[in-house]
Amino acid sequence: VINRVLTGDTPTGPLHLGHWVGSLKNRLVLQQSYDCYFLIANIHAFTTKCYTPLDIRANVLAILADYLAVGLDPEKCTIFLQSDIPAIAELTIFLSMELNFSRLTRNPTLKTEIRDKNLGNNYPLGFLLYPLGQAADILCFRPTVIPVGEDQLPHLEMAKELAIKFNHKYGQKIYLPEGEALFPLFTPLLSDTKRLIGLGPPNAEGKLLKMSKSLNNAIYLHDNADLIRSKIMHMYTDPLRIKASDKGNIDQNPLWIFHKVFNPDTKWVEQASFDYANGAIGDVICKKRLVDVVVDLLAPIAKKRLDYTKNPDYLISILRKGQIKANMIANQTLMYIKEALAQHF
Numbered sequence: 001v002i003n004r005v006l007t008g009d010t011p012t013g014p015l016h017l018g019h020w021v022g023s024l025k026n027r028l029v030l031q032q033s034y035d036c037y038f039l040i041a042n043i044h045a046f047t048t049k050c051y052t053p054l055d056i057r058a059n060v061l062a063i064l065a066d067y068l069a070v071g072l073d074p075e076k077c078t079i080f081l082q083s084d085i086p087a088i089a090e091l092t093i094f095l096s097m098e099l100n101f102s103r104l105t106r107n108p109t110l111k112t113e114i115r116d117k118n119l120g121n122n123y124p125l126g127f128l129l130y131p132l133g134q135a136a137d138i139l140c141f142r143p144t145v146i147p148v149g150e151d152q153l154p155h156l157e158m159a160k161e162l163a164i165k166f167n168h169k170y171g172q173k174i175y176l177p178e179g180e181a182l183f184p185l186f187t188p189l190l191s192d193t194k195r196l197i198g199l200g201p202p203n204a205e206g207k208l209l210k211m212s213k214s215l216n217n218a219i220y221l222h223d224n225a226d227l228i229r230s231k232i233m234h235m236y237t238d239p240l241r242i243k244a245s246d247k248g249n250i251d252q253n254p255l256w257i258f259h260k261v262f263n264p265d266t267k268w269v270e271q272a273s274f275d276y277a278n279g280a281i282g283d284v285i286c287k288k289r290l291v292d293v294v295v296d297l298l299a300p301i302a303k304k305r306l307d308y309t310k311n312p313d314y315l316i317s318i319l320r321k322g323q324i325k326a327n328m329i330a331n332q333t334l335m336y337i338k339e340a341l342a343q344h345f
């Protein structure tokens with residue numbers, strides 16, 4: 001059995017620190033020993049952004065530059081575009097026959113998105129179909145490992161149900177290489193930091209919100225040192241702490257959450273957070289430390305990224321290469337499916 005990894009990003013914006021800790025770091029390790037497929041889900045972006053296709057196009061290239069800048073290596077992994085893989089669209093239709101309509105409308109991730117983006121009843125059919133499209137993204141590649149953020153688990157659950165159903169109904173009807181299932185079981189891989197919070201204050205229920213473009217609370221991988229400094233110096237900390245001698249809250253405080261995730265100097269973090277909780281250290285010094293940490297992490301990435309963005313032809317050549325390799329696998333899967341459904345003539 002081949003250990004294949006598949007995951008994807010929707011090009012609705014460039015990648016930020018949340019993507020870095022939640023997913024990209026994992027992928028750097030995975031690409032060393034697994035056959036990795038990283039899909040840029042441009043068709044998914046159309047489900048909410050169909051009026052601004054040029055933005056989607058720009059974000060595809062932005063994400064690709066982000067990938068390469070953090071160290072995803074096209075010699076070691078396959079990076080490709082969802083719309084370059086016709087088998088995904090075909091499989092989406094076949095899968096749609098196996099799924100009850102109301103099962104889609106109950107999908108918690110969809111429901112959250114409809115609420116958070118204020119879509120009401122005002123979304124296209126394609127939007128409802130997108131979890132199914134995501135199942136097709138996955139199943140086309142017959143992967144065993146899927147690195148994702150927590151919010152994606154309902155989609156993976158649905159993909160798994162479809163895989164089991166297909167295997168059960170049709171798995172015996174086709175000839176597969178020894179030991180292979182039509183759709184192998186896959187496991188979601190969550191990172192240690194499941195969900196990075198953003199720079200802003202909590203919502204009305206007192207909950208810190210996740211880092212996201214739409215909430216305008218993100219540090220992007222391409223932010224320069226000045227912008228990082230300004231974002232961090234203005235970030236939300238403990239609103240009840242007016243002066244350095246006030247006792248501070250470190251648990252619900254992005255400043256300390258960030259230090260714990262990103263600062264390699266764990267000794268300093270331990271001591272300084274203790275001092276902060278006891279009113280013995282100022283905000284500014286701790287924020288400046290965090291600026292240094294984040295700038296050290298992102299400066300080399302931003303520099304490489306700039307070189308890549310100057311060379312869109314190179315970026316596109318990576319997609320062309322990925323397209324060829326990804327289609328070989330996806331077309332093979334589609335042939336199995338058609339054979340299983342007795343529609344391969």
Ligand code: TRP
Binds near residue numbers: 007008138
């Ligand atoms: N929906 C995912 C997101 O917005 C992106 C995605 C598309 C994906 N297809 C996928 C993730 C397949 C994992 C597997 O983050």
